Each structure stands twice: as structure tokens, then as C-alpha cells.
Amino acid sequence: MLVLQIDLASTVPAYEQIASRLRALLVDEKVVAGQQLPTVRELALDLGVHHNTVAEAYRQLAAEGWVDLRRGRGATVLARRLPAPTRKAHARFTQALEELIARGVAEGLPRGGVAAELEQRALKLRNGARE
Amino acid sequence: MLVLQIDLASTVPAYEQIASRLRALLVDEKVVAGQQLPTVRELALDLGVHHNTVAEAYRQLAAEGWVDLRRGRGATVLARRLPAPTRKAHARFTQALEELIARGVAEGLPRGGVAAELEQRALKLRNGARE
DNA sequence: TCGCTTTGTATAGTGTCTGTGTACAAAGGA
DNA sequence: TCCTTTGTACACAGACACTATACAAAGCGA
Numbered sequence: 001m002l003v004l005q006i007d008l009a010s011t012v013p014a015y016e017q018i019a020s021r022l023r024a025l026l027v028d029e030k031v032v033a034g035q036q037l038p039t040v041r042e043l044a045l046d047l048g049v050h051h052n053t054v055a056e057a058y059r060q061l062a063a064e065g066w067v068d069l070r071r072g073r074g075a076t077v078l079a080r081r082l083p084a085p086t087r088k089a090h091a092r093f094t095q096a097l098e099e100l101i102a103r104g105v106a107e108g109l110p111r112g113g114v115a116a117e118l119e120q121r122a123l124k125l126r127n128g129a130r131e
Numbered sequence: 132m133l134v135l136q137i138d139l140a141s142t143v144p145a146y147e148q149i150a151s152r153l154r155a156l157l158v159d160e161k162v163v164a165g166q167q168l169p170t171v172r173e174l175a176l177d178l179g180v181h182h183n184t185v186a187e188a189y190r191q192l193a194a195e196g197w198v199d200l201r202r203g204r205g206a207t208v209l210a211r212r213l214p215a216p217t218r219k220a221h222a223r224f225t226q227a228l229e230e231l232i233a234r235g236v237a238e239g240l241p242r243g244g245v246a247a248e249l250e251q252r253a254l255k256l257r258n259g260a261r262e
Numbered sequence: 263t264c265g266c267t268t269t270g271t272a273t274a275g276t277g278t279c280t281g282t283g284t285a286c287a288a289a290g291g292a
Numbered sequence: 293t294c295c296t297t298t299g300t301a302c303a304c305a306g307a308c309a310c311t312a313t314a315c316a317a318a319g320c321g322a
Contacts, residue, residue, distance in 0.1 A: 011279095013309060024233040039269060050311050055270065064237065071270035072318025085239035093235040094248065100231060101252060102155040104224040106195065108216035115253040117225065121232060122246040122253070142308095144280060170298060181282050186299065202299035203289025 002031070002038060006047055014049050018057035026066050026077070037067060037075040133162070133169060137178055145180050149188035157197050157208065164210040168198060171206075 006017040044051035062069040068076045137148040175182040193200040199207045
């Protein structure tokens with residue numbers, strides 16, 4: 001039931017890690033419209049952070065239109081329409097990808113291995129969300 | 132001569148953006164051993180930040196073995212041997228890639244376009260550093 | 263309906279981080 | 293030797309991340 005993990009030692013803020021992981025699950029349709037996310041307190045306990053930290057992550061997802069957030073009721077996943085892509089979003093993606101690859105190579109990951117990973121992801125995108 | 136830009140409005144710290152951009156250039160061999168990076172004050176002026184901010188980025192690169200940093204002399208690019216890849220580095224890469232793709236798709240970038248971009252990068256990695 | 267529980271929200275406090283100002287120290291050149 | 297160049301050290305201000313605690317809305321059982 002929605003096992004996710006974050007790295008408390010990372011410099012990336014916990015709430016951002018949580019939002020990123022959940023967003024990946026949502027885009028992958030591992031979690032779909034109608035489902036409930038765990039309550040902020042549940043997930044917070046699970047991850048070892050304060051429930052306000054999880055709440056911040058949920059608010060981020062709510063702002064992006066992924067979930068409906070109401071007290072007493074929890075976080076419900078919504079059917080979300082894709083926004084129109086912006087030039088800026090595309091530029092950010094391209095640059096971030098370049099920097100991510102560079103970091104991987106700089107850390108010693110073999111270029112071929114990185115390439116294979118990229119191709120694998122590309123294939124998955126082409127074949128739709130199904131595994 | 133080494134035009135790079137950062138986004139001062141971004142939540143990502145300026146010094147980290149600078150280090151990331153430079154690391155990408157280094158991995159790509161757009162800058163090679165023996166060359167000089169601009170002085171911290173030069174680059175700082177260019178980017179609109181304080182020279183200490185650039186210095187922090189340079190220190191990060193120096194810690195990774197990319198440059199030799201000495202006062203009075205500037206930052207010289209080194210011949211750097213790739214470190215042995217760790218399991219952790221690989222895991223971080225995979226996860227970051229997944230989250231990056233998810234963010235792109237969430238922002239409306241067409242899956243096919245993202246896939247194409249990944250494949251293009253993979254190809255470039257396979258063909259060596261040359262364009 | 264009433265009262266309790268559940269669940270997200272608001273606010274304040276604390277420690278850390280980011281970026282800047284300013285002074286300093288090492289290297290090099292005239 | 294003296295001046296300039298260049299990275300470094302340190303202190304400060306503001307912003308940020310996370311937590312503690314109290315609050316408000318929704319739901320549920322009697």
C-alpha cells in the first residue's frame with residue numbers, strides 16, 4: 001500500500017521528495033483517480049517526518065491539480081487533464097536532463113549504461129503507461 | 132567564451148545551478164583540461180551574483196576533482212579520472228530520471244517528444260563526446 | 263442532533279542555508 | 293619591492309525547512 005521512501009540526509013527538501021515520488025506514481029498511473037492518498041499523519045509517521053511536511057507536499061500536488069484536499073476527508077486523486085506544454089517547461093526539461101546525465105557520468109556511471117537506461121525509459125513512454 | 136545563464140528566480144540555489152551547468156560542459160568536453168575557467172569575479176558579474184556564490188560553485192567542482200583552485204591563479208580545469216560507480220549513484224540516477232520525466236509529462240510535454248529527447252541523448256552518449 | 267474522532271490548516275518558533283559585504287592572504291607581474 | 297589579481301574567511305541578514313501546537317471542517321456513531 002503505497003510504500004515510498006525519502007532520503008532525510010539529502011539536501012533536497014523532504015516535502016519536495018515526497019511530492020516528486022507521488023507525482024511519478026501519478027503520471028505512471030500507479031495511483032489513479034478516485035483513490036485516496038494516505039492521510040498526512042499516516043504518511044508522515046511512515047516517513048519519519050512531521051505531518052505538516054507531508055501536508056506541504058500534498059498542497060503542491062493539489063496546486064498542480066492532481067488531488068483534491070479537504071480536511072476531515074483526506075486527499076483524493078483527481079482525473080487531471082494535461083496542461084498545454086510551455087516553451088519554458090520544455091527548456092527546463094532539456095536542461096535538467098542534460099545536467100542529470102552529466103552528474104551520472106561524473107559519478108562514474110558508464111555512458112553505455114546511462115544510454116541504455118534512457119532508451120528503456122523512452123520505450124516505456126512510447127508503449128503507454130502500461131508496464 | 133563560456134556563456135552560461137542561471138535562473139535567479141528558481142528555488143535551486145544559484146551556486147548549485149552554476150556547478151551543474153559547468154559540470155555539464157566538463158562532461159561534454161566543451162571545456163577541457165588545461166583551460167581556465169573565468170575568475171569568480173568575472174563570472175559573478177556576468178551572472179549577476181556575488182563572487183562568493185561563484186566561489187562556492189567552484190569549490191564544489193574542485194571537491195569533485197574537476198578543477199584546481201588557487202588564489203592569484205584562478206581555476207584550472209584538470210584531467211580527471213572517472214570514479215568507480217557506486218550502487219547508490221546508480222539508484223539516485225534512476226530515481227531522478229523517473230521523477231524528471233514525470234515532471235515533464237505532468238507539465239504537458241508530449242510523451243513522444245520526451246521519448247525522442249531521451250533517445251537523442253542516448254545516441255549522443257553512444258557516439259562519444261563529440262557532437 | 264450531539265459529541266467525539268478524523269483530517270487538513272494556520273501560526274509561531276528554531277535551526278540551517280543562501281547570498282552578500284568586507285576584509286584578508288597568496289600568487290604573479292612591472 | 294609594490295601593486296594588482298584572485299581565491300578565501302567570516303560575519304550578517306533574509307529566506308527556508310521542519311516542527312510543535314492549536315484550530316477548524318467533515319464525518320460518524322449513539
